[in-house]
Amino acid sequence: MFFKKLLRTSEAWRIIKNVLEKIELPIEEVEVDSALGRYLAEDVKSNVDIPPYDKSAVDGFAVKSMDLTGASLYNPALLKYIGEVAIGSSPRYVIREGEAVKVDTGAPIPGGADAVVELESCNILGEYVEVTKRVAPFANVIRKGEDVEKGEIVAERGYRIKPWDIALIKGVGVEKIKVYKPPKVVLISTGSELSPSWENGKIVDTNKPNLKNLLKLLSIDALDMGIVGDMREEVKKALETACENADIIITTGGVSVGERDYTIKILEEIGEIYLHGVAVRPGMPFAFAKIGDTLVFALPGNPVAAYVDYKLFVETSILHLYSAKPPDIPIMAKLKYKIPSSLGFKEFVRVKLENTGKEVYAIPVRRRGSSILSSIVRSDGVVVIPEDSEGLPEGTTTRVYLHTQPWKGILEDGNS
C-alpha cells in the first residue's frame, strides 16, 4: 500500500536528466518569419554590420571635425555646401577640407567626413553653410557595426524565438534558422470514472485539456489517445500502441500503489521504471519510465498533482531537450498568511499575488486539495516549501513561481 522510498526532487531530476542526456531532438530549418516560439538549435550569427555604414544620428551637416576647431557662435566657421545625402541613398560625395554635405537622420556619412553638426547649429547661406559650434570626432555619428557586428551572435542555441528576435535576425540578413523539431507526444488518460466532457455520474477528464494546452505553449501539438478504463489489457494495449508513435508518452492516473493502478504495473512489465514516488505535495505518485526508446511520464490522476508534476518534471525535461535556458525572472512576495507544511515533502502552495503599490503580497488560496483544479485557476503561481521546513510564517518574503513561466531551478535542493 505504500511507496518504498520517496525521492527528493533533486534526486528525481538527476535520474531523469541522465536519461535525457542520451537523447537528441532532430533539427529542422525554417523561415525565421514563421519561427515564433520555436527553440533555436544553433547560434544565429549576423551576416552584416548594423548599421552597414557610419550614419548620421541627426538631420545636419556632415563635416570634418578638424575644420570646426575654432568655431563658436561669435566666430562661426564657413564651409562649402557641396550636396545632400538622403536616407536610403548612397553618398556620391567625398568631403575635402572646408566642405560640408547635408545629411538626413539615418543617411550614410560621406567619405572624408567624421562628424555631423545638427541643423540647429548651422545657417545656410546660398552655397555656403555657417557652423556655430565645435564638434568632437564622431559626434552624431552612429558607427558601422555599432548595433551588431558582422559575425556577432544575435541569438543563442536554446533561445526561444520572440517577436523582436525575428526582427533582429531578419535585420542581420538571416532568413532561415535551425530549430528543434518538437518531440512527438502522446497523451493517455486512465480511469474508468472519466469522461471527455460532462456526463452524469462521471468525472470530466480535465487533465487532458490542461496537458494538451500546456504542451501547445511549448510548440507541441500532442496526440490525444483518449481515455482508457482501469483494465489491465486496455492499459497495456494503449501504452504499446502509443510507443509506436511517440517520443514521449504522458499518462495520468493508475500510478499509485493500489490494486487497480495498472499504469505502473504495465510499465513494470513492458518497460523500465527509473523512479516511482517523489517527496512532493501534491504530486507524490509520479513515475518516470522508458518503454524501448520512448520516455514515459506517468502522472497522478488528481488534477493539481498532475499539473505540479507536469510543471516540475515534464516541462523541465522538454525544455532540457530544447537546450532551453529560460531567463530567471524572480517574483518576490510577502506571505499574507502562514503556510504550514510537512517535514520531508517539498510542498507547492498555490498563491494569488496582490500588488498594493507599496508591497506585493502572496495570498495562499483557501482550498488546497490535490483534486481542486480551481486552485490553479484562482492563483498566479506557487510558493515552494522545502523538504526540511515545517512551514513559513506570515510576513515571510518568498519567491513565487508563476504558472505562466517555467519553474526554473525549483528541482534543485535548497531552492524555494
Next chain:
Amino acid sequence: MFFKKLLRTSEAWRIIKNVLEKIELPIEEVEVDSALGRYLAEDVKSNVDIPPYDKSAVDGFAVKSMDLTGASLYNPALLKYIGEVAIGSSPRYVIREGEAVKVDTGAPIPGGADAVVELESCNILGEYVEVTKRVAPFANVIRKGEDVEKGEIVAERGYRIKPWDIALIKGVGVEKIKVYKPPKVVLISTGSELSPSWENGKIVDTNKPNLKNLLKLLSIDALDMGIVGDMREEVKKALETACENADIIITTGGVSVGERDYTIKILEEIGEIYLHGVAVRPGMPFAFAKIGDTLVFALPGNPVAAYVDYKLFVETSILHLYSAKPPDIPIMAKLKYKIPSSLGFKEFVRVKLENTGKEVYAIPVRRRGSSILSSIVRSDGVVVIPEDSEGLPEGTTTRVYLHTQPWKGILEDGNS
C-alpha cells in the same frame, strides 16, 4: 521642424481611451478546446457542483462519525462492513447506525455516512471492521460543490484563456464560450530606404516582423500591406486601401515633422488626428488618428521607438478592447548603474535582469539609441524614469516591466 506640444502619457492615454470607449468588438462563440489565448466576452459560470457529490478524500471506510465517539486504539469501535463503493460508481448503500462501507479515494460517500476513516485506522475482521480512532463530522470528506458551486463564476469577462482554464471550464460542464473576435489589423511600413529582407544599400524593415509577431501574441493575424515609399500619393493610397479592410491600421515611419513625413500629412488630410507627439523617449513622434471608423496608430520608424509606442499605446488599446485585466505581476530589481534621464520625458531604459540568488539586479544595456533593435533583444524589460525625474541613482530598487508581459499601469502619472 518641432512638435507644438508633447503630451504626457497619461494625457495621451485619456484621449485614446475616450475613442476606444465607443468601440465594441464583435463576439463569437467557440469550442473551449480551441480557445487557448482568447479573451472571454462573458463570465463563464459553472453548470454543476464540483464535486457533484460528497466524496472521499482517502481510501477508507465511510461511517457515521457519531458511532465513533468513544473509539480509540485501546477501545476500538466495531462496525458492520456492508459493502464497497469504487470511484466512478454510484453508491448502492445507505448506512445505518453501526455500519460502515469501504470507499476508494474519490468515491461518493454513501447516504447516512458523514465521515471517512482512513484504512490505516481500520482492521477488517470478516464481516466487521474495527475502527481505532474518532473522527469529526466531514473528516476526509470533500463536500459537494467544495471546489466549484453550480452557478459560480469560474472565469470572468476579459480573462485570457490559459490551459488550466480550459480544463476547469470543461470540468464544470461548459463546452462553448463567447470570446472577442480579434480586431482586423493592417500593417503598413513607410520609408523609401526599406526592404523586407536584407539587400545592399537598403535597410531591413524590422518593424513589420516585430509588430506582426507581437500581434500574434494577442491572437491577431495582421494583414501585411508591405512597404510604401516616401511619396505622398503612395502613402495616401495605402492608407485609403487599408481603411476598407481594417479596424486598426498600424503604420511605421513618416510621423515626424519633416518635409517627407507623409503619413502624418495624409492623416491630417483624410482623417482626424487626436494626438501627435508624446513626451516619451524613445517614441516621441507618435500619432493617434482615425480615418472614418478605422483607428490609426502611427508609430515612428526607429525600431525601438516603434516598439515602445506599440507596447505603450497599441497593445494597451487592444487589451482595453478585449476588456482584459492582465494580472499585475511586479518585478522589482536594484539598479546596477545609475540612469540619467531628461526632465519632461518619460524614459524607457532597457535592462537585463541578473538574479544572484540574494539580490536581483537590473543592468541597463549599454547601447541605448532608438535605432538599436538589439537593445530589446539583449534586455528582459524596461525601467521607466518618470517625467519629473532627472534619473535614478545606482542601487535604486525599481520596477522592471518585462517585454513578455503587458506594461500595465505604466501610462498613468506617478507610475514608474
